[in-house]
Amino acid sequence: MTAKTRPGNILFVTLDQCAASVLDGPLAAHVPTPNIDRLAASGTVFRNHFTVTVPCGPARASLLTGLYAMNHRAIRNGAPLARHHATVATEARRAGYEPLLFGYTDIAPDPDGMDPEDPDLHVYEGVAPGFREVVEMQMEAGREWPAHLRARGYDVHLRADGWPSYYVPGGNGGPRDAAIFAAEDSDTAYLTDRTLVAMDLRRDFGPWFAHLAYIRPHPPLLAPAPWNRLIDPAALPLPERAAPDHPFVGAWFSRPTNSSLYHGHDGDNRAITDAMTRDLTAVYLGLVAEVDHHLGRVLDWLDHTGQAESTLVVLTADHGEMLGAKYMWGKESVFSPAYHVPLILRVPGAERGRAVTAITESTDVAPTILDWIGRAAPPAMDGRSLLPFARGTAPEDWRDAAFAEADFGHPRERTRFMEHLALTENTATAAILREARWRYVHFGGGVPPMLFDLEADPHETTDLAPDPAHAAELSRLRAKLIDRMTERRDRRLTGLAQGA
Numbered sequence: 001m002t003a004k005t006r007p008g009n010i011l012f013v014t015l016d017q018c019a020a021s022v023l024d025g026p027l028a029a030h031v032p033t034p035n036i037d038r039l040a041a042s043g044t045v046f047r048n049h050f051t052v053t054v055p056c057g058p059a060r061a062s063l064l065t066g067l068y069a070m071n072h073r074a075i076r077n078g079a080p081l082a083r084h085h086a087t088v089a090t091e092a093r094r095a096g097y098e099p100l101l102f103g104y105t106d107i108a109p110d111p112d113g114m115d116p117e118d119p120d121l122h123v124y125e126g127v128a129p130g131f132r133e134v135v136e137m138q139m140e141a142g143r144e145w146p147a148h149l150r151a152r153g154y155d156v157h158l159r160a161d162g163w164p165s166y167y168v169p170g171g172n173g174g175p176r177d178a179a180i181f182a183a184e185d186s187d188t189a190y191l192t193d194r195t196l197v198a199m200d201l202r203r204d205f206g207p208w209f210a211h212l213a214y215i216r217p218h219p220p221l222l223a224p225a226p227w228n229r230l231i232d233p234a235a236l237p238l239p240e241r242a243a244p245d246h247p248f249v250g251a252w253f254s255r256p257t258n259s260s261l262y263h264g265h266d267g268d269n270r271a272i273t274d275a276m277t278r279d280l281t282a283v284y285l286g287l288v289a290e291v292d293h294h295l296g297r298v299l300d301w302l303d304h305t306g307q308a309e310s311t312l313v314v315l316t317a318d319h320g321e322m323l324g325a326k327y328m329w330g331k332e333s334v335f336s337p338a339y340h341v342p343l344i345l346r347v348p349g350a351e352r353g354r355a356v357t358a359i360t361e362s363t364d365v366a367p368t369i370l371d372w373i374g375r376a377a378p379p380a381m382d383g384r385s386l387l388p389f390a391r392g393t394a395p396e397d398w399r400d401a402a403f404a405e406a407d408f409g410h411p412r413e414r415t416r417f418m419e420h421l422a423l424t425e426n427t428a429t430a431a432i433l434r435e436a437r438w439r440y441v442h443f444g445g446g447v448p449p450m451l452f453d454l455e456a457d458p459h460e461t462t463d464l465a466p467d468p469a470h471a472a473e474l475s476r477l478r479a480k481l482i483d484r485m486t487e488r489r490d491r492r493l494t495g496l497a498q499g500a
Contacts, residue, residue, distance in 0.1 A: 008310035016218040018317035031285040035296030043346030059318040066366035066381030075407040078124035083110040088366035089130025101131040103213025192294040217287035227286040233278035243326035244463035251420035313346040380492035440477035
């Protein structure tokens with residue numbers, strides 16, 4: 001496919017750890033997102049979109065390969081992605097695109113054939129196959145943005161407490177105190193600056209594919225002025241704190257966790273007060289607003305250069321954020337806020353301002369991009385193209401439930417879930433099936449399941465699984481979950497029939 005026959009450009013934007021509720025839920029009224037709003041008004045919003053796994057590495061592996069975690073097996077941060085798996089980038093190259101990465105993909109490389117001392121094996125924030133890294137923005141092993149800060153005169157060093165100096169607020173050290181760097185030097189501003197410079201030249205050389213991966217609003221919850229105090233904490237609603245009486249909840253709180261939520265957090269999530277919850281949420285929303293501001297610069301660039309009508313824009317997040325619901329923060333959970341994520345598509349030529357309520361999954365994003373550039377998704381991909389929805393012709397046989405997984409084990413250390421629930425590395429797992437009304441969570445290792453009626457209990461506070469009155473529903477959903485997993489086992493070669 002030549003540049004003249006390629007259909008146009010692809011701008012694939014991800015936010016990290018962005019809950020759907022901040023753009024299309026109870027928090028949306030409290031955070032200004034004029035640029036995401038204008039993208040939604042000119043595109044299609046998917047209101048029931050879910051990541052198929054957590055945390056960052058596995059979620060991005062599914063997003064980029066179109067595979068469920070049970071098929072790609074990069075099931076935790078640092079678990080390698082086998083090199084035989086196609087990605088949206090490797091397939092786009094077959095259509096003549098050079099997928100450019102501005103940010104990060106959190107994909108650990110396949111170690112087969114690599115020397116154990118290869119530095120790429122010592123970090124999990126690697127580049128997914130098929131992408132050309134233009135701007136490096138790794139959070140833990142990153143060098144480019146800290147070097148920028150140092151060049152700008154900031155004190156950049158690793159503190160005695162293990163925190164980089166630039167992630168520690170000034171002032172009295174509270175989470176709403178401003179970062180030591182100015183807004184024009186933030187990680188979000190830096191990434192956008194570098195992206196616009198790099199892309200402005202490339203627009204003259206035919207259709208392009210840019211994956212712009214913002215780190216924010218991922219913790220540490222710290223923002224530069226004015227974003228740190230943009231949102232009034234007093235106006236924010238508190239999350240639902242009630243949690244079901246279930247062993248998973250006990251395991252979640254059995255050890256301190258999320259110490260990187262903000263500088264000074266001791267990991268005791270249940271000790272986070274109402275006032276601190278509102279403060280942390282306000283900073284989180286301020287970081288979302290900051291991303292929105294800089295995304296507006298990119299959308300303006302598309303408009304001013306005449307490329308908006310020839311560019312497919314995809315905006316989503318790798319996974320969600322609990323934001324204090326059930327006193328949990330982060331994404332290492334089985335409850336809905338960790339899985340419900342935003343998705344907006346702006347498809348050239350499609351009707352504007354459309355909203356879709358059908359259940360969609362993060363595995364659908366890669367097939368959608370490939371469909372738009374005229375490539376059929378590989379048979380192994382578990383997702384399906386969403387272009388028909390954007391064009392007003394929803395498929396009649398669309399799925400009626402989202403599937404998701406989470407792995408809570410580790411090969412080298414006993415996690416709190418393994419320890420508290422007496423599980424092994426391979427049994428510390430969960431599989432989730434979510435319909436419009438019912439949400440079923442199946443645990444490995446004999447841990448009892450959970451069942452929620454989302455119509456009566458949208459915040460998942462009451463586990464109905466032990467109730468005999470719901471035994472039939474539990475059995476139906478368990479069978480449906482098994483069917484989904486059986487149907488979608490690795491399909492890379494099963495469509496072939498060799499021999500006589």
